[in-house]
Structure formats: structure tokens, C-alpha cells
Amino acid sequence: MSICVFNVQLHGKKKLGVLSGLIFVILSILAYVKYVVPGAFTFILGLIACFSVILLVANNTENSTIFGKVMGFLSKYTMPIFLMHTIMAATLRTILLRIDVTNGIVHIVLGLIISFGGPILAAYIMERTTWLEFFLYPNKVLHSRSRIK
Known part of the structure; x- marks a missing residue:
């Protein structure tokens, strides 16, 4: 909803989507290895994952x-x-x-x-x-x- 309300342009941001996806994977592995308790850090990981998926899908929907x-x-x-x-x-x-x-x-x-x-x-x-x-x-x-x- 925020994307529509603020008229965010998502096309052409494929590299940012890949980069944020890579950051998500690395931080997720780190959280798993270090036994991070669910909380603010894992919530932020979820936001990064959503951001990455939205950018990647927006650039590949033709x-x-x-x-x-x-x-x-x-x-x-x-x-x-x-x-x-x-x-x-x-x-x-x-x-x-x-x-x-x-x-x-x-x-x-x-x-x-x-x-x-x-x-x-x-x-x-x-x-x-x-x-x-x-x-x-x-x-x-x-x-x-x-x-x-």
C-alpha cells in the first residue's frame, strides 16, 4: 500500500533487489549460527526480505x-x-x-x-x-x- 501511496518507482532497481537479497541471506545465516532470539533483528530481516522480493518481482513481470x-x-x-x-x-x-x-x-x-x-x-x-x-x-x-x- 505504501508503494502505491508514495508512488515509488520500482523498475530499474534490480541490482538493489539482488544486493538486499544477498544481505538478507548472509544475515539470516549469521542469525541462525549465532542463535539470535526472534525480536527486532529478525523483524528487520523480514523487512529486508520483503523489500528484496518486491524489487525483484517488479523488474521481472513482463x-x-x-x-x-x-x-x-x-x-x-x-x-x-x-x-x-x-x-x-x-x-x-x-x-x-x-x-x-x-x-x-x-x-x-x-x-x-x-x-x-x-x-x-x-x-x-x-x-x-x-x-x-x-x-x-x-x-x-x-x-x-x-x-x-
């Missing part, structure tokens, strides 16, 4: 590139991903722990896949049924029902 096409597809499902990613990831984690899968790499990889893929699949199914779509986009459903035919 629909002519593969990245741009992927981002265009994902942007369609932003709300379902936002609403359901935690439910999907927590369910997967519970299932993996129940079947004694404790490998962190497996949890991270499968968690990322289910955090994006699960909500996209659910939204795709929900779009096909009006009464299910109401849970994602109530205004859209109510608006289409309120028209006099």
Missing part, C-alpha cells in the same frame, strides 16, 4: 518472460493462497510427523509445494461451483446474483 507468465498465473490465485496456505501446510506437517518423516528438507519442499499447489487446486475446484466460490469471493457471487435479469 508477460513475455516465463517468470512473468508464472507470476501472472499466481496473481490470479493470490487470495486463495493467502487464505489457505497455512491450513494446507499445517495439515501436511501433521501428516508427515504422524508417519515419522522428520527430515527438514522434505518438510520445506513439500510444504512449499502444498502451500501454493493446494490452494490453487482448491480455488480451481471452487470456481466451478457458485456456492463454493462464495467462500473466496463473496462480493463477486453476490454481485452476479443481484442483477435483475
Whole structure:
């Protein structure tokens, strides 16, 4: 919201995005090695990561590139991903722990896949049924029902 309010120009700042991403990775490794307690430092790390991602995405969203096409597809499902990613990831984690899968790499990889893929699949199914779509986009459903035919 701040980017829009203050009319911040993000294009052409790819080097700054890469640099801040690199700083984030280095500081994150340092925080992990030094057992930094979550607080102000980790909050600032989160802000740096967000800043970096925003700059990198803003510079690579042309629909002519593969990245741009992927981002265009994902942007369609932003709300379902936002609403359901935690439910999907927590369910997967519970299932993996129940079947004694404790490998962190497996949890991270499968968690990322289910955090994006699960909500996209659910939204795709929900779009096909009006009464299910109401849970994602109530205004859209109510608006289409309120028209006099």
C-alpha cells in the first residue's frame, strides 16, 4: 500500500533487489549460527526480505518472460493462497510427523509445494461451483446474483 501511496518507482532497481537479497541471506545465516532470539533483528530481516522480493518481482513481470507468465498465473490465485496456505501446510506437517518423516528438507519442499499447489487446486475446484466460490469471493457471487435479469 505504501508503494502505491508514495508512488515509488520500482523498475530499474534490480541490482538493489539482488544486493538486499544477498544481505538478507548472509544475515539470516549469521542469525541462525549465532542463535539470535526472534525480536527486532529478525523483524528487520523480514523487512529486508520483503523489500528484496518486491524489487525483484517488479523488474521481472513482463508477460513475455516465463517468470512473468508464472507470476501472472499466481496473481490470479493470490487470495486463495493467502487464505489457505497455512491450513494446507499445517495439515501436511501433521501428516508427515504422524508417519515419522522428520527430515527438514522434505518438510520445506513439500510444504512449499502444498502451500501454493493446494490452494490453487482448491480455488480451481471452487470456481466451478457458485456456492463454493462464495467462500473466496463473496462480493463477486453476490454481485452476479443481484442483477435483475
